[in-house]
Amino acid sequence: MEGPPIVLEDGLDLQKLITSSSILNINVDYDDFDNFQEDDDPNKFDPIGEPVETFESLEKHLVPIDGNGYVKKKILEEGGGMPLHEGCTVYIAYSGYWEKSLEPFDIWKPNKPLVVDLKENGLLPGILLAVKSMLVGEKSIFLLSHQVAYGDLGIPPRIQPRAKCVFFIKLMKSILTSKEGPLNFSEPNTFKRVLHEVKMIHVSGITLYKSNNLPAAIQLFKKGVNMLHKCRLADEDEETQQRKLLVKLYTNLAICYNITKQPLKACISCNELHRLESLWNNSKVLFQNAKALRMIGQFEEARKKLKRALNLSPNNNGIRAEIELLEKTSKACHIDVCLNSGRNLIDNNFKREVDNLVSNFKQNLNVCKLTLPPGMNSSEIEYVKEACFRENLFFNQVQETCTLDKEESNEVEDFINI
Numbered sequence: 001m002e003g004p005p006i007v008l009e010d011g012l013d014l015q016k017l018i019t020s021s022s023i024l025n026i027n028v029d030y031d032d033f034d035n036f037q038e039d040d041d042p043n044k045f046d047p048i049g050e051p052v053e054t055f056e057s058l059e060k061h062l063v064p065i066d067g068n069g070y071v072k073k074k075i076l077e078e079g080g081g082m083p084l085h086e087g088c089t090v091y092i093a094y095s096g097y098w099e100k101s102l103e104p105f106d107i108w109k110p111n112k113p114l115v116v117d118l119k120e121n122g123l124l125p126g127i128l129l130a131v132k133s134m135l136v137g138e139k140s141i142f143l144l145s146h147q148v149a150y151g152d153l154g155i156p157p158r159i160q161p162r163a164k165c166v167f168f169i170k171l172m173k174s175i176l177t178s179k180e181g182p183l184n185f186s187e188p189n190t191f192k193r194v195l196h197e198v199k200m201i202h203v204s205g206i207t208l209y210k211s212n213n214l215p216a217a218i219q220l221f222k223k224g225v226n227m228l229h230k231c232r233l234a235d236e237d238e239e240t241q242q243r244k245l246l247v248k249l250y251t252n253l254a255i256c257y258n259i260t261k262q263p264l265k266a267c268i269s270c271n272e273l274h275r276l277e278s279l280w281n282n283s284k285v286l287f288q289n290a291k292a293l294r295m296i297g298q299f300e301e302a303r304k305k306l307k308r309a310l311n312l313s314p315n316n317n318g319i320r321a322e323i324e325l326l327e328k329t330s331k332a333c334h335i336d337v338c339l340n341s342g343r344n345l346i347d348n349n350f351k352r353e354v355d356n357l358v359s360n361f362k363q364n365l366n367v368c369k370l371t372l373p374p375g376m377n378s379s380e381i382e383y384v385k386e387a388c389f390r391e392n393l394f395f396n397q398v399q400e401t402c403t404l405d406k407e408e409s410n411e412v413e414d415f416i417n418i
Helices: 014-018 055-061 125-132 191-210 216-231 238-259 261-274 284-293 298-314 317-332 348-363 378-391
Strands: 073-078 088-099 107-110 112-116 139-144 165-176 368-373 394-399 403-406
Touching: 112 165, 112 191, 112 216, 125 139, 125 165, 139 298, 191 216, 191 238, 191 348, 216 238, 238 261, 238 284, 261 284, 261 317, 284 298, 284 317, 348 378, 348 403, 378 403
Parallel strands: none
Antiparallel strands: 073 139, 088 107, 088 112, 088 165, 139 165, 368 403, 394 403
8 A cells, every 4th residue: 555755854874773773753744835925715624723612611621831821731632752842843733713713813734844943933932832841743722821922912903912812733743953063154065954954944934924023034034045145055956955945035035025114125135036037937026026116116117027927927916906006106106307407407397396296205105215317407406305304204316316215224225127
């Protein structure tokens, strides 16, 4: 009878098997996703948990696992082996539910488990407490209070203030975290270890993203990128693996930068994806690039990216919505100033156009930066500066390019359109 293939983490040493014995570790096959879009199927199957009608009735069957009673637990399937400690890396599957919710708000399925280093992780404090109480093979249900979940304020409107939640958790595997000391990126044969660490960094970043801790997620994704770029590669196979993970990290960075209104950095991430040959053939990346270009006022380049993205994904409603927003924003920020052809003069029409432009730009939430047309003389530039000062905006000039900006920025403008 045929079954699923079993892959070992390391090769089998026959000499050790005969003499001192060997420990075989099965490599759980998982493919961590490269974006944050949730499954569109509203009836997706949850193999771990199920909806909870009322937390009050559930709580009667649970016991606290911490001194404050913030985390309460009931074992559904017994596990075994040694207790966990901070030197462990675990593979877990879980699903989280709000009270009376029919679908999980967060889920990691057994075929794609979350890999967590218990010493360096991005888990919610309550989940970390829960996992540390488990044994390998165990499946349990945990009730988390808001103190160890999403706090007093929550994340409205998605997460209400002081919200309790339930997590069904399955501890599938535990291994000892590597203790080989600090990485030396100049040494050969370090790529396998770097790849393992960056994968764990990546999934921790995704967890932080899901809990809306975007600054921390960005730092982890950047750390992963830097580690991969520093590492020496031995052959084309390692280069292929490096490229695949870099695409995931840069894509996630572009998404996070756009959400946090850092469009220049999102454009830089997209430029890196272009160098990795994953821009023009990837509708999701084109979509993120277009959003960033729209926010910096590069409307024509944004149109090109969205047109290509729509050709690749013609049924994507998100792309169509972004096209509508782009046209609306472009129209509101239309620049039609009357330049004086290099003469050091300024007229009332120019002043009116600049005043309207600066006011519209300030009020428009869909654009962060705006590039002015070239050819302004010194008097016109000075008037634009005055108008920005009146509206508490920033005026930047790099060589012959002038831009309006809602935030002071010292970033190098490495967002030249591709």
